[in-house]
Amino acid sequence: MMAGREGGKPPVAGGPARHIPVLLDEVLAALQPKAGETIVDGTFGAGGYTRAILGTGANVIAVDRDPNAIRDGQAMVAEFSGRLTLVPGRFSELDTHAAGAGQLLVDGVVLDLGISSMQVDEANRGFSFRQDGPLDMRMEQAGPSAADVVNEIDGRELTRIIGILGEEKRASAISRAIQEARKTKPFSRTLELADLVERTIGRKPGKATHPATKTFQALRIYVNSELGEVVEALAAAERCLKPGGRLAVVTFHSLEDRIVKRFLAERCRVHSGGSRHLPEADVLPPTFTFALKGAVEPGEAEVAANPRARSARLRAGIRTENPPRDGARENLGAPNLPTFQTLGG
Known part of the structure; x- marks a missing residue:
């Protein structure tokens, strides 16, 4: 999530030249899209993966929760008339979106979990x-x-x-400083918060990373319920992929990568639904096999061209013919944090 989900290869339509998809060749190799197939791009963004998939002759159902991405993607919809369906919504409901587009089962799903460079670069969105x-x-x-x-x-x-979400060691000090400052004046601007964090924990000499990086990351993940969305999206992909269909997920942060890693590890092995002391318990057959051994990371050339790609990891699986598992109660390691509404906000 932290690296930004666009970076590293040729420019894409739907945005400025800087918006380019990470691990594009590796994602295409994992998906293996073919003419006539249907692929769901759950994180359309600037359309980098979608355009590359359309270039193989496959059709795409693309989803994005950002209204700006849907607006800016209309030119690509027109360009590929009939082959690209662009849907506003969350990727946690990608199976519902696919069904709404007339596809109960699809040949592939790609999820690029990083925040878009477009969002970071637009000051009025408040991510920077x-x-x-x-x-x-x-x-x-x-x-x-x-x-x-x-x-x-x-x-x-x-x-x-x-x-937890920012993996910030000085979280207590930052929280205390925020609590004290907001008594006098509520926070309304990004630089107000960024400056407070920097004053609170300081900046290490020679370190390029801004002191507020982890705090902003944590707030963004929390505001958008990003880790819960990842858990639900993986289950949705499991439900709508055909036997032999392929799932490719690009992560940018250890928390989300752990969720994807755990999901594939669970789904690629035979799993008992009960205790080892209860041999009569149902045995859950694998719903995926590994398409890749471990995670694929960007090469030195891609990272040099796009530093935002440095933390990217690609994991992939191939759907078996076994029925999807009930994932309603699992969190796959996602932190258990109350919602803003639950806290009385």
Whole structure:
């Protein structure tokens, strides 16, 4: 998530030249799209993966929760008339979106879990700690914003959010500083928060990473329920992939990569539904086989051309003919954090 989901290869239509997909060749090799097949791109963004998949002759059902991505993608819809369906919505419901487009089962699903460079680069979206803008961070441009979270959430929970989702060691100090500052004036701008974090924990000499990086990451993940969305999206992909269909997921952060890794590990092995002391328990057959051994990472040339790609990892699986498992109660290692509404925000 942190690296930005666009970076590294040829320019794509639907945005400026800087918006280019990470691990494009490797994703195509994992998906193996063919003419006449249907692939779901659950994270359309600037359309980098979608355009490459369409170039193979396959059809694409593309989903994005960001209204700007849907708006900017209409030119590509017109260009590939009849072969690209662009749907506003969350990738956690990609099976529903595919069915709505007339495809109960599809040949492939690709998920690129990083935040789009378009979102980071637009100051008014509030994702950037380097540009001043409203403290927003909402991908759907609806619901509670990052400002709401920072100004209203209980200090103990704010510490957990920053510490768990941002993996920030100084989460307690940052949370205390936020709580003290918001008594005087609520936070409304990105640089207000970024400057406070920098004053609180300082900047290490020679370190390029901004001190507010992890705090902003945590707030963005929380505001958009990103890890829960990943869990639901994997289950949705399992439900709508044909036998032999392929799943390719690009992650940018250890928390989401752990979820994808655990999902594939669970689904690629025979799993007992009960205790080893209960031999009569149902045995769950594998719903995927591994398409790749472990994770694929970008090469030195791609990272040099696009530093945002440095943390990217690709994992992939191939759907078996066994029925999908009930994933309603699993979280695959996603942190258990209360929602903003639950906390009374």
